[in-house]
Amino acid sequence: MGQREGSGAGHIAAFTAMALIWGLTWLPMKIASEAVPPIFLAMMRFLLAALCYLAFILVKGLPLRMEQPWRVIVASLLITTGCYSLLFWGVARAPTGLSSIVNLSLMPIFLILVGALYGQERITPRRLGAIALGVLGLVMLFSGRTGTAQNGALLGLAAVALATLSYAWGGVVSRPLMRTMHPISLAFWETGIGALGLIPVSLLVEGYDPAYFAGLTDGRAIMGLTILVLGGSLGGFSIYLWLVRDWGAFRAGLYSFVSPVVAVAVGVAFANEAFGWPEAVGMAVMLSATALALTEGKRGAVAA
Numbered sequence: 297m298g299q300r301e302g303s304g305a306g307h308i309a310a311f312t313a314m315a316l317i318w319g320l321t322w323l324p325m326k327i328a329s330e331a332v333p334p335i336f337l338a339m340m341r342f343l344l345a346a347l348c349y350l351a352f353i354l355v356k357g358l359p360l361r362m363e364q365p366w367r368v369i370v371a372s373l374l375i376t377t378g379c380y381s382l383l384f385w386g387v388a389r390a391p392t393g394l395s396s397i398v399n400l401s402l403m404p405i406f407l408i409l410v411g412a413l414y415g416q417e418r419i420t421p422r423r424l425g426a427i428a429l430g431v432l433g434l435v436m437l438f439s440g441r442t443g444t445a446q447n448g449a450l451l452g453l454a455a456v457a458l459a460t461l462s463y464a465w466g467g468v469v470s471r472p473l474m475r476t477m478h479p480i481s482l483a484f485w486e487t488g489i490g491a492l493g494l495i496p497v498s499l500l501v502e503g504y505d506p507a508y509f510a511g512l513t514d515g516r517a518i519m520g521l522t523i524l525v526l527g528g529s530l531g532g533f534s535i536y537l538w539l540v541r542d543w544g545a546f547r548a549g550l551y552s553f554v555s556p557v558v559a560v561a562v563g564v565a566f567a568n569e570a571f572g573w574p575e576a577v578g579m580a581v582m583l584s585a586t587a588l589a590l591t592e593g594k595r596g597a598v599a600a
Contacts, residue, residue, distance in 0.1 A: 319558025328520025376490020
């Protein structure tokens with residue numbers, strides 16, 4: 297089997313590292329949101345990530361030219377601004393393990409639905425089954441979050457679901473750009489423009505307070521931003537691009553089965569998050585939906 301098949305131990309180790317990284321980012325995101333407002337935190341994450349991408353591009357001499365500017369802007373506002381304002385806001389209110397399940401399990405399903413609207417995907421009986429299972433699993437997860445005491449968690453999970461839809465929509469919009477732009481250059485533009493879009497959203501929702509910037513020196517914020525920027529945005533995403541090149545999007549997208557388990561385990565072990573039979577059954581159903589969606593699809597989901 298050739299090198300491009302990526303069957304070596306290095307590829308497997310990289311895949312394991314990526315899945316672990318993306319499973320481990322959820323709890324630091326929530327902890328960091330205790331020190332600074334969540335949307336402000338998202339804005340800082342992507343501003344820092346954009347600067348890191350720019351430095352890499354300049355060092356490597358990659359092209360910075362933006363193809364189809366309006367498409368890039370729309371994709372940026374959906375992938376970064378829309379998705380991560382909702383995602384960070386939601387995770388601050390909902391259990392991290394359940395948030396990861398909702399996000400990673402719904403991603404391939406939403407990619408199919410939005411892709412079908414754009415003529416990029418086909419709705420087949422298998423995919424209809426995946427969509428039905430995904431909805432059923434989502435209902436199961438939400439059913440255990442009813443009542444006044446759980447309203448915050450329910451709203452948080454709903455925000456995570458909407459964030460996933462926004463990301464999938466942006467991913468479909470940006471697909472044509474992947475044929476004309478270097479992936480790191482595209483990541484820079486979508487990260488940077490999206491981060492700028494997060495500024496007015498943060499001001500509108502959270503207001504302005506100089507204490508937000510002081511909060512960035514809090515150990516929780518430093519830890520969270522370090523893991524999110526270096527681990528999630530730079531490390532995990534770079535590995536993903538490498539694996540998509542050598543493995544294909546389907547095999548690289550199988551992290552969707554590993555990362556939620558890691559996130560759930562970390563949330564239960566370190567944050568005492570509740571995880572009983574209703575959550576376990578809902579998780580199993582949603583991961584089954586992911587399996588159906590990925591089995592027939594040729595494109596994998598891209599992570600937060």
